[in-house]
Amino acid sequence: MGKYTKEDILRMVQEEDIQFIRMQFTDIFGQLKNVAITASQAEKAVNNEIMLDGSSIEGFVRIEESDQYLWPDLDTFAILPWRPQYGKVARLICDVHYPDGSPFVGDPRHVLKQELQRAARLGLTFHVGPECEFFLFQTDDEGRPTTKTSDEASYFDLGPLDHGESTRREICLSLEEMGFEIEASHHEVAGGQHEIDFKYTEALTAADNIMTFKLAVKTLAQKNGLHATFMPKPVCGVAGSGMHINMSLFRDGQNAFYDEQDPRKLSALAYSFIAGLLAHVKGLCAVTNPLVNSYKRLVPGFEAPCYLAWSASNRSALIRIPVTRGQGTRLELRCPDPSCNPYLAFTACLAAGLDGIERNLTPPAEIRENIYEMDDEALRSHGIEALPATLEDAVGAMLADGVITEALGDHIVTHYAAGKRKEWTDYRTQVSQWEVDRYLIAY
Amino acid sequence: MDRDRIVVAFASEEAQRRIVRLLESEGFSPARSCFTGAEVIRTVHKLGSAAVICGFKLRDMTVGDLAASLRGSAVVLAVTTPVYLDMCEGENLFKLPTPMSRSDFFASLELLRQTEEKTLRPPVVRQRATEQQLISRAKAVLMDTNRMTESEAHRFLQKRSMDTGLRMAETAQIILNSYSR
Numbered sequence: 001m002g003k004y005t006k007e008d009i010l011r012m013v014q015e016e017d018i019q020f021i022r023m024q025f026t027d028i029f030g031q032l033k034n035v036a037i038t039a040s041q042a043e044k045a046v047n048n049e050i051m052l053d054g055s056s057i058e059g060f061v062r063i064e065e066s067d068q069y070l071w072p073d074l075d076t077f078a079i080l081p082w083r084p085q086y087g088k089v090a091r092l093i094c095d096v097h098y099p100d101g102s103p104f105v106g107d108p109r110h111v112l113k114q115e116l117q118r119a120a121r122l123g124l125t126f127h128v129g130p131e132c133e134f135f136l137f138q139t140d141d142e143g144r145p146t147t148k149t150s151d152e153a154s155y156f157d158l159g160p161l162d163h164g165e166s167t168r169r170e171i172c173l174s175l176e177e178m179g180f181e182i183e184a185s186h187h188e189v190a191g192g193q194h195e196i197d198f199k200y201t202e203a204l205t206a207a208d209n210i211m212t213f214k215l216a217v218k219t220l221a222q223k224n225g226l227h228a229t230f231m232p233k234p235v236c237g238v239a240g241s242g243m244h245i246n247m248s249l250f251r252d253g254q255n256a257f258y259d260e261q262d263p264r265k266l267s268a269l270a271y272s273f274i275a276g277l278l279a280h281v282k283g284l285c286a287v288t289n290p291l292v293n294s295y296k297r298l299v300p301g302f303e304a305p306c307y308l309a310w311s312a313s314n315r316s317a318l319i320r321i322p323v324t325r326g327q328g329t330r331l332e333l334r335c336p337d338p339s340c341n342p343y344l345a346f347t348a349c350l351a352a353g354l355d356g357i358e359r360n361l362t363p364p365a366e367i368r369e370n371i372y373e374m375d376d377e378a379l380r381s382h383g384i385e386a387l388p389a390t391l392e393d394a395v396g397a398m399l400a401d402g403v404i405t406e407a408l409g410d411h412i413v414t415h416y417a418a419g420k421r422k423e424w425t426d427y428r429t430q431v432s433q434w435e436v437d438r439y440l441i442a443y
Numbered sequence: 444m445d446r447d448r449i450v451v452a453f454a455s456e457e458a459q460r461r462i463v464r465l466l467e468s469e470g471f472s473p474a475r476s477c478f479t480g481a482e483v484i485r486t487v488h489k490l491g492s493a494a495v496i497c498g499f500k501l502r503d504m505t506v507g508d509l510a511a512s513l514r515g516s517a518v519v520l521a522v523t524t525p526v527y528l529d530m531c532e533g534e535n536l537f538k539l540p541t542p543m544s545r546s547d548f549f550a551s552l553e554l555l556r557q558t559e560e561k562t563l564r565p566p567v568v569r570q571r572a573t574e575q576q577l578i579s580r581a582k583a584v585l586m587d588t589n590r591m592t593e594s595e596a597h598r599f600l601q602k603r604s605m606d607t608g609l610r611m612a613e614t615a616q617i618i619l620n621s622y623s624r
Contacts, residue, residue, distance in 0.1 A: 139481040143503025150485070163488050165579060172593045184586050185593055223512045225484030 003075040006046040013042045016079060019087025023050055023070045024211070025094045026108055028059040028416050030290065030341030032211050035070060045072055045092065054096070059106060059415035068104060070094035076208055081177040082219055093208050106411040108343035112204060115347045115407055119354060124249045124256060126350050129183070129200040129330070130210055132338045133241035134217055135192050135234055136164045136226045145227035147235050149192025167224040168194045174216055180209060190238040200246065203350070207342040232289070232337035233296040240297030240304060243338040246322070247349060248330040249273065258329040264312055265325045274310050274319055274331060275363040276356020277349065281308060281318065281335070283401025284348035285387055286394040286420060288336035292427045295390050297337060300372045305334045308385045309367040317367060335387060344408060351407030392424045448490055448559070449473040452483045452509070453498040462496055469549060480504040480512070487517045492563035494555040499523035499531070510536040518558045520551055574612035581615035584622050
């Protein structure tokens with residue numbers, strides 16, 4: 001039984017005097033797209049009659065098959081709480097369908113739903129709690145973003161509450177107005193860096209929430225004269241922004257990762273899930289760490305993981321087991337960054353974990369030592385491998401991983417790999433300032 | 444009006460200089476001159492509240508967008524041609540058509556001043572920066588350790604202060620002392 005009916009939506013649009021509705025969906029690269037309609041089209045919207053030209057969306061369809069339809073998930077109806085100049089705006093998160101009503105195979109939300117259905121056939125539901133980091137930067141005299149923060153560029157000696165902090169507070173309040181449950185929010189390690197953690201929820205809702213969260217952060221940062229970025233490593237030499245993913249499986253309302261009898265109080269299911277994640281993490285990096293810049297973060301020295309290891313004690317491990325048990329038992333995958341497409345990231349994580357369960361895989365030994373202090377010999381003797389070092393390596397690993405490619409589907413894999421390879425080629429042909437500084441005089 | 448709570452915002456340096464010279468001729472000293480709405484917003488945030496004298500279009504946004512972002516913290520005087528003024532709207536936005544006379548400009552500024560004083564200035568003395576920092580840190584501790592949300596932590600501090608008769612900064616210090624043991 002859903003939260004809202006069509007009649008509920010139409011009534012709310014009228015009662016709340018909503019002027020515009022943003023029909024939102026996400027493309028394969030994780031960019032939020034929308035078709036904005038006026039309130040007069042609300043009835044068409046709830047009857048799945050709003051069209052879009054899919055050929056204008058990168059990675060969607062070609063021009064000769066371009067008519068697609070937006071089918072709103074009525075339960076995602078929400079009024080955007082940041083007041084626009086003219087009239088209230090609501091949003092509906094949509095699935096993309098072909099004219100014949102079948103779901104579009106290149107719609108990331110559909111792909112996640114399919115993987116969740118696969119888990120449901122095993123009697124399992126997938127719950128996720130993301131921890132998103134981001135930077136708030138100042139803009140310059142032309143309004144362009146810089147990498148300067150208000151932490152360092154203070155005009156006044158005795159300023160009031162730090163601007164970044166108050167912006168983060170406004171973001172949390174706005175998200176709570178939209179029904180989000182925020183577990184925590186705080187200033188992070190680097191200057192201008194912040195983190196907001198969401199309460200655990202079912203994976204599809206969690207992915208929807210991340211997309212809305214990014215929209216809220218960007219909009220409210222701009223409203224506060226700042227620029228928000230989810231770029232993983234915007235400044236060399238300071239901590240980057242990650243998006244740790246806490247995940248667990250539930251069966252019949254009980255946390256299926258918990259086993260009172262186990263020394264670590266983890267179930268066999270949990271261990272198999274860990275094993276599955278480790279077996280496929282190289283293959284899923286291309287979706288959890290989708291940018292050239294993502295791999296500038298996955299380097300030693302800033303608590304970002306770069307080696308395949310799991311640990312209940314080591315905070316810097318790729319897969320960490322937080323201390324909570326009982327209904328809160330979970331794994332934390334620490335390599336993803338917030339530039340990822342959350343639908344594809346959760347699909348890949350779930351597919352990896354389910355493969356571990358279906359094949360009854362056993363994880364390698366837990367690593368309690370500091371991996372960063374190990375030399376190559378020690379890493380080899382522990383059997384510890386590294387994550388892909390570049391986006392190119394990650395795409396290659398994805399294409400070689402049958403579990404990940406099957407979960408994402410041919411359409412997404414083909415278009416995603418093509419887009420990422422082009423991105424890599426464009427990057428590889430750039431001459432960076434580092435090269436000029438290092439080579440121009442010496443050679 | 445405190446003479447530093449005026450912000451001048453125009454996309455062109457020449458327009459900024461003209462308005463600043465006009466203000467200084469009457470003894471006003473604007474806090475800042477800005478090219479972008481983003482910088483105006485950051486400046487107003489630092490000042491707490493302000494009167495903003497602004498052209499129609501800044502380098503990153505229009506005066507209407509700026510006024511909307513500054514609702515509750517600033518009053519804005521849009522100084523531009525009548526055609527552009529017709530495109531401006533906002534509950535905190537006043538309009539002055541160009542070409543303008545000196546007397547009209549200062550009459551508008553006086554109106555801005557009175558509106559800002561009556562509607563935007565906080566009724567109590569603004570907390571000093573160190574007190575704000577204490578309160579922020581206490582909230583952070585409550586959120587991290589006790590898993591409170593931002594608003595729950597704020598309400599907790601408020602309620603504790605009310606119940607004990609202490610100021611919020613004092614309550615914050617007690618919390619920080621407790622958690623550091």
